[in-house]
Amino acid sequence: MSMDVHHLAxxxxxxxxxxxxxxTALHLAPEPVLLLSRTPLGADASSTWAQGGLxxxxxxxxxxxxxxxxxLAAGDGLCDREMASRILNAAPGAIETLxxxxxxxxxxxxxxxxxxxEAAHSRRRIVHAGGDGSxxxxxxxxxxxxRSTPTIEVVEGFEARRLAVVDGKIAGVLASGPKGPAFFTTGRAVLATGGIGGLFVDSTNPLGSCGQGLALAARAGAVLADMEFIQFHPTAFDGSNRPMTLISEAVRGxxxxxxxxxxxxxLDGLQGAELAPRDIVARAVWRHLANGHGVFLDVREKPGSAFARQFPTIASACARAGIDPTRDLIPIRPAQHYHMGGVAVDRDGRTSVPGLWACGEVASTGLHGANRLASNSLTEAVACARWAAESVAGSPDGGGKLAMVPHLPAPDPGPVRPLLSRALGVTRDGEGLKEAAQALLPLSQRHDxxxxxxxxxxxxxxxxxxxxESRGAHxxxxxxHHATLARRSQITLEAAIAAARELASSPELEGVI
Structure with a gap:
């Protein structure tokens, strides 16, 4: 199959x-930029589904x-204090920018x-737009x-499959489009691909968000950080639909x-009860379900008759399921919701690979630590996009080049979902993690x-x-229990493969962080 080559100058x-x-694109203007989107803009992005606001x-x-x-309290010892302070001081300005x-x-x-x-916030500070349709x-x-910025070229229906790296630097992006493979020569690329919900059976995220940005970075040789920290939202609507409908924490607020x-x-015995940090509430709900109980959200008294007005998206989902929240309990269960880990970046969004930046959920800035505080993620995306754009604009292109990279089919997380859902859920154990690693190793190397x-x-x-150890969402x-010393983790794909191979030959081996 022939490949279209786009020289981006x-x-x-x-x-x-x-x-x-x-x-990021808007902050780069008026510098010309190409924006690749797997779907029409806004059609299948986790951002569009966000209820909680900023x-x-x-x-x-x-x-x-x-x-x-x-x-810092929610992050359970693993937040990068300096980066968190920078982002949160920029938060009011991010609202003005939007x-x-x-x-x-x-x-x-x-x-x-x-x-x-929302939970674990000591003040009212969540800004919404359109109630739960923020x-x-x-x-x-x-x-x-x-659409109204002429220097931004939007290419929809193209999914990035590989980053080309020449002499250790980004040289281009291989993508798949409606007419087949296409190669975009560039020495500067920004990953803003979202999270990993599609890797789990129970998730509140679009199924297409299956960690492709992490794979792009990892196969380009980038360092990733805090990958083990996955947040499970305690109140997803417990029905047959997948992805699952999120019931915003603001309802409990x-x-x-x-x-x-x-x-x-x-939950009466928990400090903070319904408004305790998400990891604590999720585990409590998970244990109660595992003990044979049903678990429900009761909105009949509060917000009561105001529920439909304050949370129209959730009210519509309940109506479709035949539930009247003013009279009925809403069935809930935990579901994968957000990934605190991601591509390791510095204060300006630069990764360990020259010419590659990352922003949003795909990046690990250190803001969230072991457990994201509710509604900090959109704030992070807006604030960090400006800094990433400034860094990209201030960096030389480095000269994109046509490079030979393998063209692969669209990612299919189907074989992976049961493995991760079983081993990397709300609770984990060493044996389950070892079994998952040994099953994932050959799948990761099949080139399919x-x-x-x-x-x-x-x-x-x-x-x-x-x-x-146990810390935050892990x-x-x-x-x-906690280990004595709190440390962030780092990993590369090469190191993960080597560890899995060693584990296969010596199952008793297990690293320590």
């Missing part, structure tokens, strides 16, 4: 059409130092931004801004409670549709196996 390529990718210290009783304290692009934030009668409360409203405004089939609030999802899964499994039943 020094233009950077942004891979991904969510909030992180769109904001966290920013805008209230009279709040400031970035308080926001930072809550973030408003400047036309985002219609929810406001009080006096015109000030309405602030909501992501959709933000994407509407940003897509309109992209407005007073909803979690009960079992007897009506008992079994399952190989990239398997490579990502392998890195997660090895990172989780090495972390012989909970091992065989090592239920």
């Amino acid at each position: 020094g233009r950077p390529v942004i891979i991904g059409g969510g909030i992180a990718g769109l904001m 966290a920013a210290s805008l209230g009279d009783d709040d400031d970035p130092a308080l926001h930072l304290a809550d973030t 408003a400047g692009f036309g985002v219609r934030f929810d406001r009080m009668p006096d015109g000030t931004v309405r602030l909501g409360l 992501g959709r409203e933000i994407m509407r405004a940003l897509v309109a801004a992209i 407005e007073g909803a409670v979690i009960v079992d089939e007897t009506g008992r609030r079994f 549709a399952a190989s990239d999802p398997a490579a990502v899964g392998l890195m997660i499994a090895i990172a989780a196996l090495r972390r012989r 909970f091992r039943t065989d090592f239920p």
Whole structure:
């Protein structure tokens, strides 16, 4: 099959059409840029599905130092304090930037931004747009801004399959489009591809978000960080639909409670109860389900009759399932929701591979630590997009070149989903992680549709196996306590493959972080 070659004359390529990718492109303007999107803009991005909004210290009783304290507490010892402080101090400005692009934030009668409360926040600081449709409203405004910016060329229906690396530097992007393979020569590429929800059976994310950006970076030789930390949202609608419908934490912020089939609030013994950090609530719900109970969200008293007005997206999902939240309990269970790990980046979004940047969920900035504080992710994407764009603009192109890279079929996470769902769920143990690593190793090296999802899964499994402790969202039943020293983890695909091979020959070997 012939390949279309596009010589971009020094233009950077942004891979991904969510909030992180769109904001990076807009901040690069008026520098010409190419934006690659697997689907029509906004059609299948996790950003569009975001309900919770953005966290920013805008209230009279709040400031970035308080926001930072809550973030560090949720991150359970693994946040990069300096980077977290930088991002959270930039959060109020990020809201102004989005408003400047036309985002219609929810406001009080006096015109000030309405602030909501979510778990583990000590203040009301969640900014919404359209109630629980925040992501959709933000994407509407940003897509309109992209379409009206002449220096941004949008190429839709193209999925990046490999990054070309020549002499240790980015040389181009191999993608698959409607007419077959295409190669875009560039010495500057930005990954903004989102998360890994498609690798799990139960997830609140689009099934197409299967870690392809992580695979692109890993096969280009990049270092990845904190891959073992995967957040499970405690309140996904427990029905037959996949992906699962998220029931925003903001519902609990407005007073909803979690009960079992007897009506008992079994979280009463937890500090913070329904508004405890997500990892704690998710494990408590998971254990209660495992013990044979049903678990439900009760919104009948609070928010009560205001539920449909405040949370129209969730109310519509309930109606489609035949549930009237003003009278009925809403069945819930934990589901994969967000990946705290990702491609390791510096303060400006640069990865360990020259010419490659990463932004948004695909990147690991150190903000989230072991457990993301609710609604910090969109804030991170907006703030970091500016810094990444400034870094890209200030870097020489490096000269993109046509390079020979293998063309692979579209990634298919189907063979990987059962393995990761079983071994890397809300709770883990060493034996399950070893079995998963040994099963993922041959899949990762087959060079077929399952190989990239398997490579990502392998890195997660090895990172989780090495972390012989429980911290934040990573909970091992065989090592239920903190280690003495909190350390972030790093891994490469090469190191993960070597570890899995060694494990196969000596199963008792297990690294320690």
